[in-house]
Amino acid sequence: MRSAGHEGRGRPRLEQSRRPGNTAREEILDAAAELFTTIGYAGTSTRRIADAVGMRQASLYHHFATKDDILDALLAGTVDEALQFAGELLAQPGPATSRLHALVVADCSQLCGSRWNLGALYLLPELRTDRFAQFRANREELRRRYRQLAAQVIAECDGIPDADDLPFRLVESVINRRSDNEECTPETPTVIADAALRILGCHC
Amino acid sequence: MRSAGHEGRGRPRLEQSRRPGNTAREEILDAAAELFTTIGYAGTSTRRIADAVGMRQASLYHHFATKDDILDALLAGTVDEALQFAGELLAQPGPATSRLHALVVADCSQLCGSRWNLGALYLLPELRTDRFAQFRANREELRRRYRQLAAQVIAECDGIPDADDLPFRLVESVINRRSDNEECTPETPTVIADAALRILGCHC
Structure with missing residues (x-):
């Protein structure tokens, strides 16, 4: 086990580590992810996150200046x-079909396999503020790349042009699935990729 | 125009109506839908909803005892x-194909056409409480009916059995689409139904 001392700054931790993660930063992210997805973003204070890690609030601020910074790192x-x-x-x-299939499998595996269902935070009104402009731009760029690959698949297969945005949407639907307490199975990423x-x- | 007096109870309204809706109840629902989807559920008080309608908070309570009751009605x-x-x-x-197609067109039209993108609230952690058990049961029953129709389509077309949950997920993806500021077009419901x-x- 490691101690907060590895980080080289901040006060000593109040309690033994009880979170997965190799660093205090990772433990903060894990605790915040749990609280944001189970209690809600607006209702979670940095104080509560620090308590969940077993860390003083002042130490948390050495890693993240604001709650928004924590959310941004998670997103x-x-x-x-x-x-x-x-x-x-x-x-x-x-073949574009193989490449799109590989992307869907990888992306679904990540969305299915993460410890907390962070994609459920995508629809928060808070994400529309300037603070999250970079995240929004990155997700939009991911969507654009999905569409580019999808357009290549459509050209290859003489497919349906107006469906090019749907693979990206289908992948993100595993977030709703998890939110409905229907866990992914090992087959889910392939089922979604074939469907895409x-x-x-x-x-x- | 009508006045709050139609409702037969509550104090006189503070301001002229400025919301769509034929009754004070509908105006409250519209104001709450706007605030919940733009500011967030946790961050919206009943006081703020009343202010947005131009109504005293006490009058709002004649229509809805709690903020949860407003959310439940919207959902x-x-x-x-x-x-x-x-x-x-x-x-x-x-043919099941025609019936599933009709359901998807109708449901997408409603999700696309509503004034506020209320489906964005489905992922709120607050919805997991007992208060929303009835809503969760109704949405789960809708999903079950989608799956039943999908299973009939699969039988009819010699289709892919493990895809039976995907039409429901695809329909709900119009919520994400709206959240990403990509408005539905008049063709969207048919595009989604064909894709389903x-x-x-x-x-x-």
Whole structure:
């Protein structure tokens, strides 16, 4: 086990670690993710997050200046990998169907496998403020890359042009599924990826 | 124009009506829907709702005892019609593809056409409390009816059995679409309905 001392700053922790995560920062993120998704963003104070980690509020502020900063870091974790993978896939040769399928499997696996269902926070009105402009731009860019790949699939399969936004929407529907307490199964990412190709009119 | 006096109770309204709605109740619902979807549920007080309608808080309480009651009435409006229509369609003869298509068009039209994007409230942690058990049960029943119709389509078309939950999810994705400031077009309900059949593996 490690102690908060690894971080090299902040006061000593009040309690033993009781959160997953290798650093105090990760523990804060985990506690905040739990509270934001179970109690709500507006109703969660940084004090409550610090209590959940077993840390003084002043120590939490050494890692994140504001609650918005914590939310922003959590949201980034839901799109950054998929965004990078989508960029790599767009630059690769080969059938677009395989590339879109791979993106959907990877993205669904991440959305299904995360400890807390953070995508449920996408619809918060708070996200429309300037503070989250960068996150919104990144998610929008991910969506644009999905559409680009989908358009290539449609061209390949002589599919349905006006369906190009639907694979992205279908992937994000695993968030609603989890919110309805229907857990993903190991098959879910493939089921969604196969469906994403059918929705584009692709029977390859 | 009508006055709050139609309601037969409550104090006189402070201001002229400035909300759509034929009754004070409808104006309260409209104001609350705007505030819940733009400021957030936790951050909206009944006082603020009353102010937005131009009504005393005491008068608001004649219509709704609590903020939760207002939210419950708004949520009911997002599923009740679709729930009834789905029940009627399940009892009808004829090809399941046509019936599922009709349900998706009707439900998407309602989700696209409502003045405020109330489905964005489905993911609120507050909805997991006992207070909203009836709403959750109604939405779950709607989902079950979608799955029943989808299963009939799959049988008809020799489609993909594990896709039976996806039409419901696809319909609700118009909520995310609206949340991303991409308005529905007049074609959206049909685009989604056609996609719902393809997703089931139906090329009829």
